[in-house]
Amino acid sequence: xxxxxxFDNVIEGAAPAVEAGVKEALDAGVSADTILKEALxxxxxxxxxxxxxxxxxxxxxxxxxxxxxxxxxxLKPHLVSSGAESAGKVAIGTVKGDLHDIGxxxxxxxxxxxxxxxxxxxxxxxxxxxVDAVGRGAQVIGxxxxxxxxxxxxxxxxxxxxAAGLRDKVKxxxxxxxxxxxxxxxxxxxxxxxxxxxxxRLARELLG
Ligand code: B1M
Numbered sequence: 600x601x602x603x604x605x606f607d608n609v610i611e612g613a614a615p616a617v618e619a620g621v622k623e624a625l626d627a628g629v630s631a632d633t634i635l636k637e638a639l640x641x642x643x644x645x646x647x648x649x650x651x652x653x654x655x656x657x658x659x660x661x662x663x664x665x666x667x668x669x670x671x672x673x674l675k676p677h678l679v680s681s682g683a684e685s686a687g688k689v690a691i692g693t694v695k696g697d698l699h700d701i702g703x704x705x706x707x708x709x710x711x712x713x714x715x716x717x718x719x720x721x722x723x724x725x726x727x728x729x730v731d732a733v734g735r736g737a738q739v740i741g742x743x744x745x746x747x748x749x750x751x752x753x754x755x756x757x758x759x760x761x762a763a764g765l766r767d768k769v770k771x772x773x774x775x776x777x778x779x780x781x782x783x784x785x786x787x788x789x790x791x792x793x794x795x796x797x798x799x800r801l802a803r804e805l806l807g
Contacts, residue, residue, distance in 0.1 A: 602629070602638040605670065609642035610649075612662025614669040621670045631677035635705075639670050643701065667701055671708075679712040686713060687806045690732035691741035692720030693775075694752040699745035702775060702795075706741065709795040710802055715739075726756040733765045739802055742788075744775040753778070754786035770805040774798055 605620040624634050646663045649655040689710055693703045700722045707717050718737055720728050729740050740760070744750040753773050760766045771788045783791035789805055792798035 602634065605634065605638040606642045606645075609639060609663055609666045609670065610646055612659065612666045614662075614666040617666045617670045618673065621673045625673070625677070631674040634670070635674060635678075639667055639674075643667055664701060668704075671701070671704065675708055678708050685716045686803065687738045688716045688718065688736050689739040689741050689802060690718040690720055690729060690735075690737035691743070692724035692729065693722040693743045693745075694749050694756070695723055695725050696752060697744050697746050697749040698722045699743070699775075702745065703741075703743035705795045706743065706774065706792075706798045709799050710741075713799045713803070715799075715802060726752065726759040729756045730759050730763050730765060733760070733763075733769045737769060739770045739772060739805055741798070741802075742771070742773050742775075744773075744778060747777045750775065750777055750782065753782075753788065757787050772798065772801055772805060 602624065605617060605624065608616040608620055621634055625631070643663065646655065646660055650660050691703060691707050691710070693700055703722070707719055711717050718732055718735065720732060729742070732740065740756070742753045742756060744753060757766070757771060760769065760771070770790070772790045772792060773783050773786075773788045774792045774794075778791060780791045790801045792801045
């Protein structure tokens with residue numbers, strides 16, 4: 600199965616074909632990283648472009664996302680190593696009002712692969728849930744946002760951490776398509792990562 604075929608099948612939302620294609624590519628020795636970066640992620644970018652141009656609508660975007668998740672689930676064992684000693688505890692979630700979780704799941708997966716213990720708070724996460732996670736031992740709070748309308752909730756969480764007297768007890772990292780380093784500075788986050796591999800590097804740096 601060619602990577603182009605996997606790319607096309609994600610766009611079409613053909614989950615069983617994506618599953619078969621990813622299995623076949625892995626069996627043929629194509630690395631999980633290559634499948635991710637040359638088929639799955641570009642396919643979601645293309646779906647985003649088609650949505651923006653009015654060529655597809657939310658239902659198509661949703662089935663494509665499901666197909667992507669099917670492929671991602673097969674890649675997970677290859678991206679995540681097992682038995683590593685914990686590099687630290689990261690509570691990660693998509694901020695309040697935002698349901699996009701593919702990028703967040705990918706970041707969580709890569710962090711797990713790098714030996715971090717993950718508390719996945721899910722999507723549409725209120726700031727209080729991030730604050731509560733610090734009480735449960737999170738050393739890093741990771742927030743993801745895909746909408747320009749929800750990214751401000753990252754700042755709300757930083758303020759909530761300050762109000763709870765916990766800001767100096769935890770590192771805050773942020774990411775997601777509309778998020779920038781400038782925005783991270785503006786809200787007082789400790790770091791911004793543009794993609795899942797830099798998120799792993801950043802988490803390591805933040806915990807020294
Ligand atoms: Co939505 N959506 N969506 N969507 N969607 C976008 C984000 C959009 C850019 C599409 C577009 O217009 N081109 C647009 C946002 C526009 C804006 O805000 N400026 C948009 C919109 C408008 C919407 C709705 C409002 C549509 C509607 O209902 N009218 C709606 C909002 C729902 C809500 O959240 N309340 C909506 C809904 C959906 C679906 C549910 C259908 C589906 C999500 C399914 C799911 O996630 N389970 C969906 C999808 C799939 C997309 C696109 C097509 C793909 C997103 C994705 O998964 N990308 C997206 C277009 C696009 O991004 N090109 C779009 C792949 C993923 C691997 O990348 O998430 O960027 P990404 O993650 C990267 C980095 O950003 C980074 O690392 C990841 C890996 O490299 N990263 C972090 C992410 N989080 C990080 C955290 C970190 C560090 C790095 O530290 C903690």
